[in-house]
Amino acid sequence: MNTGTEVPRRTRIQQEKRELILEAALEVFSTHGFRGSTIDQIAEAAGMSKPNLLYYFRRKEDIHETLMLRLLDTWLAPLRELDDIGDPLTELRSYIRRKLEMARDFPRESRLFANEILQGAPRIMPLLAGDLKTLVDEKATVIKGWMRAGKIARTDPWHLIFSIWATTQHYADFDVQVRAVLGPNRGGDGRFEDAARFLEQLFLDGLKPKG
Amino acid sequence: MNTGTEVPRRTRIQQEKRELILEAALEVFSTHGFRGSTIDQIAEAAGMSKPNLLYYFRRKEDIHETLMLRLLDTWLAPLRELDDIGDPLTELRSYIRRKLEMARDFPRESRLFANEILQGAPRIMPLLAGDLKTLVDEKATVIKGWMRAGKIARTDPWHLIFSIWATTQHYADFDVQVRAVLGPNRGGDGRFEDAARFLEQLFLDGLKPKG
DNA sequence: CTAACGTTTGTCCAATCGGTCAAAAATTTG
DNA sequence: CAAATTTTTGACCGATTGGACAAACGTTAG
Structure with missing residues (x-):
């Protein structure tokens, strides 16, 4: 039975790690821009390895998009x-x-x-x-x-x-x-x-x- | 005998090509940022090959610096x-x-x-x-x-x-x-x-x- | 002509990039 | 416990990057 949340089902760890990544990505993206930022930078800022980060967000652009959509709402x-x-x-x-x-x-x-x-x-x-x-x-x-x-x-x-x-x-x-x-x-x-x-x-x- | 201009002596062609490059670089840098821009992009916008561009500006950063200094004055x-x-x-x-x-x-x-x-x-x-x-x-x-x-x-x-x-x-x-x-x-x-x-x-x- | 000089380009290189993959490690489940 | 699943990582790959370099090309002076 579905709990009501839509498509991506996520564990507690996934929720936490995704937040950690988004926080790190906000820091990096906001100071270097999209192209000026590297996945490695974000991964290091989030305290994890690059492949590990890519386990939670499959593409660099996905992180940016998630960040932008969330931002616009509160902004x-x-x-x-x-x-x-x-x-x-x-x-x-x-x-x-x-x-x-x-x-x-x-x-x-x-x-x-x-x-x-x-x-x-x-x-x-x-x-x-x-x-x-x-x-x-x-x-x-x-x-x-x-x-x-x-x-x-x-x-x-x-x-x-x-x-x-x-x-x-x-x-x-x-x-x-x-x-x-x-x-x-x-x-x-x-x-x-x-x-x-x-x-x-x-x-x-x-x-x-x-x- | 020196004509009075300082350190870098430049021919007419060098003057023109450098202006051409700076104009192209302004277009590219201003829309993609420094890291988001590539020498190839600038060279193409200026209508020349990358090594040719690097003949006039030895490093990507030199173009940017020249552009910034000139800008600040008029700005x-x-x-x-x-x-x-x-x-x-x-x-x-x-x-x-x-x-x-x-x-x-x-x-x-x-x-x-x-x-x-x-x-x-x-x-x-x-x-x-x-x-x-x-x-x-x-x-x-x-x-x-x-x-x-x-x-x-x-x-x-x-x-x-x-x-x-x-x-x-x-x-x-x-x-x-x-x-x-x-x-x-x-x-x-x-x-x-x-x-x-x-x-x-x-x-x-x-x-x-x-x- | 030729030598000297300025200009242009094809080719190459090492570093960095985004992203893959398989296997190890950790965690959860029964 | 063991099996199943999720999480983490080292190694790797192809593409792109900034830049080097020597050779080719063009121009000019003698």
């Missing part, structure tokens, strides 16, 4: 939570904050995604033009409603979302540059709080002086 | 032009516009740079912590002056620069995603004008409704 969670119920400005502010927290807490996921997009998204293009576009269009409609209601300034909802993605993910993807420019003092752990303060002000008030 | 030109003479808001607005134009006209350069930073900037780290930091610190001082004079709102100058970099380069580095989300209609050539309009509004007024 878009903050946007999915953007809801029509609360105060628009508060909703947007907390969306920005949550995205920035993800850049701080999951920089490897951000870099893995950035690597894929940079190279033309050869493996997830259908998802971008499909699920992602649908989700963004849906949220753009919500934002448009806020604009019509006079709750936020009239502007382009799609580019607004892009700008939130760009500014927050920048602190994960370009982290080395951010830290190099800020220097040892301001580039420490406090940089994310500084960024949060700045982004809040930018998105709410812009740069025009008060009055 | 930071807009920021260097940010000057204390004009009206602050106008200066910032034209800086944003110029950076966005560079993302539109030189997306490969942007992606090449992004690739390098994403992987930890192993080849240009000293430049980031050196020349780049110096330049940004200098401009941050200028911006601080504007704030003290009440010309623009008080905020963090470094993160302001980061946000301009992030939002503008996003349209080069994440171009596939931008076009996929905007769809065939709005993702056409007009997307950069839409982005320019949006960014101007964002950086000047933010999202708060007027009044």
